[in-house]
Amino acid sequence: MSHGDVDPEVEMTSPHWMHRDAGSRPRTHTFWRLERWRSSMLLLVGVALCDLAPGCSATDTDIALDAKATLNHRIQSLDLLVFVFLLALTVLTIWLFKHHRVSWLHETGLAVIYGLIVGAIIRYAGTSATLVHMQVEPQGVPTYSDKLPPDTLWFRYPVNQTNGTKQPELVHTYAYVFRGQVHDVDENEIDLKATFDPEVFFNIILPPIIFYAGYSLKKKYFFRNLGAILTFAIVGTTLSAFLIGGFMYGCVKLMPKYLSSSFTFLDSLYFGALISPTDPLTILAIFNDLRVDVNLYALVLGESVLNDAVAIVLSGAIQNYGEHYSSTGEFETTAFLRSLSDFFSIFLLSLMIGAAMGCLTALMTKFTRVRDFPLLESALFVLMSYSTFLLAEATELTGVVAVLFCGICQAHYTYNNLSEDSRQRTKQIFELLNFLAENFIFSYIGVSMFTFPKHHFDAGFIITAFICAAIGRAVNVYPLSWLLNIKRKPKISSNFQHMLFFAGLRGAMSFALAIRNTVSDERQTMLTATSLIVIFTVVIQGGAANFLLNWLKIPVGVDDETEQLNNYQVHSVYNSMDNSHPQTSDGYLQDVEGGGVNRGKMRLSGGTDSNLDTPVDGPNGSLGGASGGRRRNSHEKAILARIWGNFDTKYMKPLLTHSRPTLLETLPVCCNPIARLLTTTQQLTQDGSEFRRVDSDSDICIDNDTGNGLSQDATGAGPGTGTVGVGVGRRNSLSRVGGDHRNAYI
């Protein structure tokens, strides 16, 4: 132990506001520092100190500690307040933009820009608050019996007395809590600015965003395009990650900079993994505003939702490989395989936990009558969804992935069991949470460009990163589209491919992954490059998406169809993608169907036969729809989607929701006792009005099957259950629900 400098050095340390579990996260020993923009607070501080100064009973030190604690709390509140005001400002400006139909700047772009402005103000207007650190050593002769440093240090410090006369014998013991490793002891960071624990992103900000993404996936088109989406998300993201990683590594090694020495292949792979996931946000909002083609929408949304999940697991596996498996830094086959198995097992287990919790919620809501009390029901829904995240984290899986698949299951099953009130409430709550979280993260990206202490600008690296990101996206889209188009029936046209390429904005997930680990110079450079890529793509690409849609002549203004996308999609139009149109007498539904048809006429390759715009009677239409579906089924639907849809309709939905056919009909006869147990009376005893209600549920949850690929199942079951005759009733109740929901949507 060297005895050296003792004078408390001037240093800045962590504010840990909003800090949930600092230092408690694997593999990030980053040590956060902060600068406080006291200048704007001097007045308040002055008042506070005056308030606290006079006549004291405690020691000077106690008083000073109190004052400091108070000040810290106020600074933390102020920090948060800045972001809250920023968000409020963003909201008001978004409104102005929407009001005046400004389409070249989206709300997330706006949040970023405001963030940049405020960040710059904070940086240049603020003065540094200096915090003190001291080098310590163990008392007496140290015996380092443990591998680990102690969890807390107890430090005896002489306390100043009130009356001015120093009595050094009065000594208090203070506790210090382990925070993390100090990597650059000599670093002289003078101008460090506000930030907060990056784990907040993973534990507070991302979960609602990802859950909402799952909860609002347009299931019908999602499952229709399942093959393409999975290809893009899993194969594409992995491919893109490795390609970007390799390319970056090559480029960096060519650079004459210092980076070439310390920048490992793993680092560049990690960068590839974090820059690969795309953010749907801005593009989808524009798609939504413009009512763009639903298949394109489903592709972009589905891919971006899933590739977030893939990227987070992939980056974890890469990190793991580097830290635990590879002992030499060179490529090792066993370590690589172990990482690979990590990747798949974590992904699949997380998926299963998420799905299981979603199904559990569905069972709870099916077999209890908790729907009689919507508040309880909503609370249960929220609690179960949140516990999915916690459960995955507690079992060392990826909470974000679990929450995504939980969201999908909640939407697919539980939603159908919920009362109308709960449906709306859960939808609205997560919509709002999603909105706030998204805008917060983008504001933060903007602010942190100026205030985050660990930015490391390297022009060469940044330019390379931009190019690589574009190449990675291209590799993700074009070859895979070509591959998919070999088999795929409604081919992904080249214009769609360009749009998919262009829709590769980088967003929250990339940033969160980049800021998670900023220990080394390389990681800091990556963070800077990632932030810039995010800002550029969100502001510039997001702004230009509109023009590009025009330029590529991608059909927009697809009426009502895509409007429902945002509207949870579970009420998505029955059969609207088929050429048969089971129209009802309801005006609203006709609109919707018309929209679907228009879109179909405009572009869809399948849109050739019987493009009827005139209403047809329900039962006829229903039968027509079924036969139409059957006809085009074999070549339009991916086999994966078909198998899944079949299983889903036959077993999952009867088990988890109140839908028909029941398990009594789908399970073999020998299982009847069990099937009876798992079938509610509500499922069995359906009189006229009740039937309509329940059936509207089942319509909602099986519309992606009955209406399209799996019509044979539905019609197969039909004669047994007598569903065909009440086609009008079904569709009426469906459109009513849809109508109810329309107002709830901005």
Add this chain to the structure above:
Amino acid sequence: MSHGDVDPEVEMTSPHWMHRDAGSRPRTHTFWRLERWRSSMLLLVGVALCDLAPGCSATDTDIALDAKATLNHRIQSLDLLVFVFLLALTVLTIWLFKHHRVSWLHETGLAVIYGLIVGAIIRYAGTSATLVHMQVEPQGVPTYSDKLPPDTLWFRYPVNQTNGTKQPELVHTYAYVFRGQVHDVDENEIDLKATFDPEVFFNIILPPIIFYAGYSLKKKYFFRNLGAILTFAIVGTTLSAFLIGGFMYGCVKLMPKYLSSSFTFLDSLYFGALISPTDPLTILAIFNDLRVDVNLYALVLGESVLNDAVAIVLSGAIQNYGEHYSSTGEFETTAFLRSLSDFFSIFLLSLMIGAAMGCLTALMTKFTRVRDFPLLESALFVLMSYSTFLLAEATELTGVVAVLFCGICQAHYTYNNLSEDSRQRTKQIFELLNFLAENFIFSYIGVSMFTFPKHHFDAGFIITAFICAAIGRAVNVYPLSWLLNIKRKPKISSNFQHMLFFAGLRGAMSFALAIRNTVSDERQTMLTATSLIVIFTVVIQGGAANFLLNWLKIPVGVDDETEQLNNYQVHSVYNSMDNSHPQTSDGYLQDVEGGGVNRGKMRLSGGTDSNLDTPVDGPNGSLGGASGGRRRNSHEKAILARIWGNFDTKYMKPLLTHSRPTLLETLPVCCNPIARLLTTTQQLTQDGSEFRRVDSDSDICIDNDTGNGLSQDATGAGPGTGTVGVGVGRRNSLSRVGGDHRNAYI
């Protein structure tokens, strides 16, 4: 500096999960410890360690640190998971109870009981995880130039190498962050269990509860009973606090225990302040279920909401007095006066900040058309409400108080400007948040009885505390009721007084204040007593409330009237408390009115003239209502309420909402230009349908005035604006809104 024991002692330290700003809060240097119930996690841990163990590139210490960080994160997730499951369980059981109409146990009681069970399991099933602490001293010769201990300690620790050969020259520097003072260095706490930072209550749990209380205050009856409520809340709470404090002090001093020496008068005053606020929760839920008399409801709700605010400020002032003003511990007049001025200035300033932010939101929503985008509108609403809390905290005021009055203003003004969608969304969101937060806090009270390390059982103190709490409540209720009854017209009957006394459950606020500071033995004893009082009152008193209501013959089953209470009250029935009944042709409203009348007939002293149950035409009724209101006005309404209502109708509402009369009519002519600026075209140009819509808004926000005390204003303005003629239209739209909302309520 004494050189002494160096061996890392076995000690437990903080988990800081959910920990937002540890140690950053004034005057609580408590140092939280935890026990982890690893037993339930051994399997998982084993898996984790296996995963992390093999072939390493980093040092052993790094690996071990990683594993530990991972473990910590998982334990934190598990901690939270326990509470989330507990809540889910509570929700399901509540549903069962409601389903089977069990009335002797309320959900909060249930949450407490489940909490106790789980707490006991954790305590007796869990084994202690041992954390290590080490005594340190500065490197070299210390120069204590500063009053304050350093913010961080840097600690050099030799790191174990992978290959087993210890190379002591490899030393890492770790950072330790200041946490707080260690008070009992020698304390040998073996069985310390899980807890979390008490500031979480004040910064995360309480704000939504309090905001919701403000947002859902039944304004009409609240303002009608304003005088009584303010008397009970401010005078009563202060009185009760000082009385309990004095009495406790006397009793404790008589006790032969050790307490008598260290228990100061300030401590007992603090106890008085924290045990005085009542929690409306359970009682109101029962009132609500039973549809109890609205005046009683308003008294209980209004009082309990306000006395929370009073208590938090009062306890802050007492604490301040002890720590900063009183240098001797004896009574000092100047210090007392300073605390008193603190109390009032903090309370009033917090109130003003809250009200100002509420009004600002109202202005924002009035003068922008952000209502066209309900999501943006809701986001703005939430952000502004939250920023109120932050603003108050940042200026060293009381965020909870600010949020309460912000909530009241939001309900009173902003709510009227919101779109229908936002109204429902904000209502539902805060309802859900409130529900979750409340049940969490009660679960936590239960769990912490067993797991909180700082409980200190003292039978004498606890018994005394129970008696004092009862006496304090009695002093709050009976003498003040007697005093109020001198002037008050609908007198508070003795049965009501008994019920008010009995409704004095202690809840979240008492517990939060008690757990905020547990540094000394006295404070720990207080916490234990408070926890027990809370548990007892919530479970036993809450359970017995039902029977007592019967026994005291307090009218219940007041139809629909009170049901609307929960339902945000802004749609509360027009004129239902008056004897004139402006009935409409709408069946639902008739029900409601009927309910009001029944209640009026049953008990209200004023219920003598013209108790019509038959519908009367709208316009007639409207006029009748106005005249009826005018007639009974002078003696039924408190002067305070009248002045405020007058001002509110004339200036505040026209300014902040779209209500009539506009400022153009109420302001003097000279102010016309300004008035014109502050009046929206929506306020001025009201055609038939538009008028109805807007007017339904204004009905909603002025129903407590026009319908009752301030009818002269409404009718005075009436001829000028022509409102009388469209009475039916107004009421129709009102009842429609009410009808829409009914389903949203459990």
